[in-house]
Amino acid sequence: MSYTFKNTEINNEKASVFETKSLLYLIGKSVDKKHIEYITFDCFNDVSGIDKGFKNIWDIQSKNEANLNPKKIGKYLFTLFDNYISSFNFKEFIFFCPKLKDDYKVDVGLLSYSLSNIATDTSNRIKAGLEEEVRWVKGTALDYSIKINSFLSKVLFVEDSYKEHEYLKSITKFKNKKLKTDYFYLTVFKELRDIQSSKKNSYIENESIIEIIDVINFRRHLRILDIDTLLICRIIGCEIFQYNSIPLHFFEIVKELDKEDVQDILLNCNSNLSRCFFNKVSTREFWRICEFIIQYFESSDTFDINIIYTSIFSSYVPKYKYLDEITIKYLIALTIEGLT
């Protein structure tokens, strides 16, 4: 006799995938993506973006429900509204959801839109849903109707219209994307999803903060740099030993050498990098090096490997013998190759 698992938490997996999608939307496809520096999970909302100076917050409520009716939408908008009336500076309110029914929308072709693209009848019902939820939670002592109206005019509805790997492709600045399969992106997506879920395992209910920056103490955030580094590291990892291509800028530093010696150097660098990817001992050091390099290119457009190396690693002393100068230079060249 077999036993079939029923009533497990199927929604958990679905919901977390959806939250990761909304995260990737925020940092890859939204208008303000360039300003966002940190992402927090389950603090202000499911997912929120914060800018560099901890001044503004981009707020996302994601709901992966197949049949979202207007009343439910209104109800789910509450967390966004609650943030709207808080003292913190929330810049944008995004409701991230599956594709809504065509007859809810005016222009059915739009994938992100404000309330004005929602049919009058539907928008009235959404509003009613929100009002009811506000009454339920906040009571009737205060009149929120003006605030509700101005809030609703600011909400951005975003429909989930891409596959997991498509969101990821949109956030990587790496050019040789074509070499990677969808399966590759899916594995990275899952990693990101698990990291995101694990972030939520702490308990912060009823904690309060005074400044936005205080949220960092809860360790429920990721830097955009972390996500960039994760993806770039994975891509570079897959390119090790793939081809005999000499990264153009690496060529500059070995061109004086004998062809056979260059081959040996390439073999050596590739071997060393693969050691970095396998050896857990050096994980942290390697990650730091990657971050330095990626960060460097955010503010500079020099492609001279020697200059780059001296400006980032002038005082670097290799802790692991396989993370030596030439290997780091090779890593820099691979990064340039991908970024240009």
Next chain:
Amino acid sequence: MIIKEVAIGNKSEAFIEKRFQNKINIIFSDDNNKGKTLLMQSIIYSIGYDSIWPVGFNPKTYYFYSKINFNNTDYQFLRHGNSIIVYEEKQFYLFNSITEFKYFFSKEIFELPKILKDGTIKTVDLSLLYEIFFLGQDKRNTSNLIVKGNNNKIDFINMLYYLLGISAEVVDEDVSIADLKQKKIELENKIKIEKKKISILKKNPQIATYVSSVANTENFETLKNKLTELHNSITELSKQRNREENRRIKLIYLKNELNSLNRSLKEGKVKCADCNSTNIIFSNVDFEFDVSNKYVRDSILLSIDENIKLKEEIVIEFDFTIGKEQKELKKILNTSSPELSNYILFENEIRDSSEIDELVSELRLKKLEIEHKIKGVNQGLESNKDLQKKSFDKIIFEIGRIYKNIDPNGTLEIDNLFTKTNETFSGSEEQEFYFSKLVALNNILNHDFPIIIDSFREGELSTGKEEKMIDEFIKINKQVILTSTLKREEYSTDKYKNFLGVNILDYSSFQDGKLLQKENLSDFLRIIQKFPITI
């Protein structure tokens, strides 16, 4: 595949042809020696063919460039010696051997057929593949491949089967592993004995240095230089081979090292005490990620494996090239004039030693073959004879059909892709056979390559047949590049004008034997500048 541009040159002279179009291109001239063959061989040399050059042309001193479109992507190739640089969408790839290039080609450009050879599955060589659409002018041979290398007729036919989607064939069906292992041991012993002989011979002084003190004729000087060149080339090649071998061994060690790291990860798994999850990430104030995942690690191991296999093949390629040079050396020693032989006191020893060398490498190949067979038996490769026979007949039938089309009164009985060794063709019959074969292969395989024939009227082909052939080429509707030398009485600049859709390139005005010119140099250097090299 569409050929767009070809260029040949070095620091002092060059030639560039950019006029190719995606239709029939006929390059013609009123005389020989206008460089047509050089151009045709260059096209295909640039993408890894083992070209047969006109006498007196030394390819080692030139660079060969081509711009070729595959699946709507323009690739630019630059070959010098056995190195090829590929430039594609701002990416450079550098290959120091044709084998390395072959693997790139197969992965990124066109997936090369895999055939069963010497008991193992092998990716076919580019020279073998190109023989389905390229026909050079020299060393034609209807009974065998034109450029053999390590390949033979059977490989060619197996390649066609692969292209038609038929699975690989096994030659011996009832081989017992025990027999094979016994044979292997016998071979190993033979190799040992032969090697001993060499070591005795090697104790003799080096021939070239000994001889130089007694030699004084000019003839001998040139011969000596040639010998030195060959010796150097062999030494250089051996060096390269040894380095590749060294890299191969390094990779094997690396793989073991990485595997052991991987294993220690597996053995000492950390578990979450609360939920039993093994998916633990290291986390502290400023760090939360692992630098790789299983996908990345598997991909690295896979690439290393591929590299090890690649290096193995490169070493074989070098062995083969070294063998070729050694043969050349032996030929010179054999054909030198009697007086010269007197100077060359140690000729016999050298000859003996080179024969032993050859024997040893032959034995080694045999040993390899047996090793692969042992592997092959273990893997249980299958064959598909019925389907193969059917497809083969289909190709032969198509060749016959096309042949009858061109020459309704022709008497050739075509029953194979290659003729028997003793069969001789009249001049035009040979041309008709080749023509029918290339067009038939195109029709049956439906391949993406153009058809390239150097000297397509070889053997006094009549004008009537020539016109029929051109019509046939127009029908297949793809890029075709032909060359033709016209007799004085035939020559007029509008010779091929009557054919619609034919691109005509007249080389008559070029100087005899001087395709490469100084005045093309600046354009050529501009092309070279795109690549990360200096010439």
